[in-house]
Amino acid sequence: MTHHEPRVAIIGTGMIGAVHRRAARDAGAQVVGVLGSSAAKSQAVADAWGVEHAYGSFDELVADAPDVVQICTPNETHHRFALAAVEAGLNVVCEKPLAVSAAEARELVDAADRAGVVATVPFVYRYHPLVRELRARRLAGEFGDVVLVHGSYLQDWLLDPFSSSWRVDAAAGGPSRAFADIGSHWCDLAEFVSGERFESVSATTSIVYPTRPAPSGTSFGASGADSDTPTISVSTEDTAVATFRTASGVTANTVISQVSAGRKNRLWLEIDGSRGSAVFDQENPETVWLGREDSATILSRGAGDVSADQARLNIVPSGHPQGYPDAFAAFLADTYRAVAGETPDGLPTFADGLRAANIIDAVLESSAAAAWTPISR
Numbered sequence: 469m470t471h472h473e474p475r476v477a478i479i480g481t482g483m484i485g486a487v488h489r490r491a492a493r494d495a496g497a498q499v500v501g502v503l504g505s506s507a508a509k510s511q512a513v514a515d516a517w518g519v520e521h522a523y524g525s526f527d528e529l530v531a532d533a534p535d536v537v538q539i540c541t542p543n544e545t546h547h548r549f550a551l552a553a554v555e556a557g558l559n560v561v562c563e564k565p566l567a568v569s570a571a572e573a574r575e576l577v578d579a580a581d582r583a584g585v586v587a588t589v590p591f592v593y594r595y596h597p598l599v600r601e602l603r604a605r606r607l608a609g610e611f612g613d614v615v616l617v618h619g620s621y622l623q624d625w626l627l628d629p630f631s632s633s634w635r636v637d638a639a640a641g642g643p644s645r646a647f648a649d650i651g652s653h654w655c656d657l658a659e660f661v662s663g664e665r666f667e668s669v670s671a672t673t674s675i676v677y678p679t680r681p682a683p684s685g686t687s688f689g690a691s692g693a694d695s696d697t698p699t700i701s702v703s704t705e706d707t708a709v710a711t712f713r714t715a716s717g718v719t720a721n722t723v724i725s726q727v728s729a730g731r732k733n734r735l736w737l738e739i740d741g742s743r744g745s746a747v748f749d750q751e752n753p754e755t756v757w758l759g760r761e762d763s764a765t766i767l768s769r770g771a772g773d774v775s776a777d778q779a780r781l782n783i784v785p786s787g788h789p790q791g792y793p794d795a796f797a798a799f800l801a802d803t804y805r806a807v808a809g810e811t812p813d814g815l816p817t818f819a820d821g822l823r824a825a826n827i828i829d830a831v832l833e834s835s836a837a838a839a840w841t842p843i844s845r
Contacts, residue, residue, distance in 0.1 A: 474804045477521070477529050479503045479549055480540030481513040484563060487796060488538045489517055494797035495804060497536070503529050530556045535807060536586075539563060542640040543648070547572040550587070554579045559586040559807045561800070564652055565828065566821030568642030570844060573825035577818045586806045588799075589821040591656040593735060594814055595795035595802075596753045597769050597781040602739070602746045603661050603814075604775035611741030617662045617712075617720035618738050621650040622731035626706060630697070632680040638703050640683070644828050645704035647673070651724040651831070652824040654735060656816065658722070659823075661748070662739050664714040666827060668842045671834040673705035676727050710831055713840075733792075754789050777813070 501521030514522035580587035735750035747757040770786030802812035834841035
C-alpha cells in the first residue's frame with residue numbers, strides 16, 4: 469500500500485463495528501464493505517452505513533483485497549477471523565481480547581510475523597493526548613522512580629440482574645469477562661504510562677448473579693428481559709481485584725467491575741513516583757492531576773509547553789474537548805501509517821494483545837488457586 473486513502477473492510481455490525489466505521493472515516497480511510505452474520509445482515513448494514521460492498525462471505529471480503537480488515541465480532545471468533553485474514557496476506561485490526569486464550573493469541577502473533585502484515589489491537593486509551601503527556605513526563609524523569617501504580621476500571625451495565633448479552637456467555641465471550649473486556653485496558657495503560665512490567669499477580673474474582681437472561685439484544689445495557697425470560701448460568705466474573713508485582717519490585721493494584729452503580733467507563737490510573745504523582749481519569753480526559761509533596765495542580769490538554777507526543781494528537785484548540793472517538797481515530801490513523809510503511813510510536817500490536825492474554829490467563833489462574841501466579845512473557 470502506498471500513501472493513498474486506505475480501503476477498509478469491517479467484520480461485525482454491532483456497537484463496536486459502528487465505532488470502527490466512524491473512526492476509520494475520521495482517520496481518512498474509505499470503508500468499502502462490511503461482513504455481518506448473514507448476507508441479509510451485511511446488506512442491511514451496508515445500506516445503513518452507505519458502503520459499497522455487502523459481503524456474503526469471508527471469501528468475498530478477501531477477494532475484494534482491502535488494505536485493512538477490522539474485526540469487531542464476538543470474542544470467540546477473533547482467532548478464526550484474524551488467522552484467516554493474516555494468512556490471506558491482509559493487514560488486520562482485531563478487537564480485544566485478541567483471543568480467548570494466550571495459546572490462541574500466541575498463534576496469531578506468530579502468523580502475523582510470518583505473513584509480514586501489520587496487525588494491531590485497539591488499546592485506544594493510549595491515544596488520549598494527556599496519556600502521552602504523562603508518559604513523556606515519566607520518561608523525562610519528572611516523577612522520579614515509580615513506587616506505586618494503582619487505579620480501577622468501573623462500569624455499571626451489568627448491575628441490573630436482567631441485563632445480559634453475548635459477553636456474559638462464556639461460549640461467545642471466553643472464560644473471562646470483566647477482566648478481559650476492561651481489565652485488559654487498565655493493564656495495558658498502566659504498563660504503557662508507568663514503564664513497569666507486571667511479573668506476577670494475586671487476584672480474586674466474583675460473580676454477582678449466578679444466572680442471567682439468555683443473551684439477546686445489544687452488547688451493553690439492559691436486555692428488556694423479565695422473570696419469564698429463559699436464563700443461563702454465569703461462569704464469567706463481574707468483578708476482579710488484582711495486585712501485581714512488577715519486574716522492578718513495584719506494587720500495582722486495580723479494581724475491575726461491571727456492577728458499580730453510576731460508573732459508565734471510569735478508567736482511573738495513578739502513577740506515584742518518588743518526586744511526584746500523576747492521575748488520568750478516562751471520563752475526564754481533558755485534564756490530568758499532578759501532585760508533589762508541597763502542591764497539587766490540574767493540567768489541561770494543550771496548556772503550557774506540551775510534549776511532542778501530546779502535540780501530535782491535539783487536533784482542536786484547548787477548551788474544545790477531545791475524547792474517546794478522537795483517540796480511536798488516532799489509533800487507526802497510526803495503524804494506517806504503519807501499513808504505509810511508517811513506524812508510529814506506541815502503536816499497540818498483536819504482541820500487546822498477547823501480553824493482555826497472558827495477564828488475563830494469570831488472573832484467572834490466580835483467582836482459582838488463591839495464590840500468587842507468574843505472568844508468562
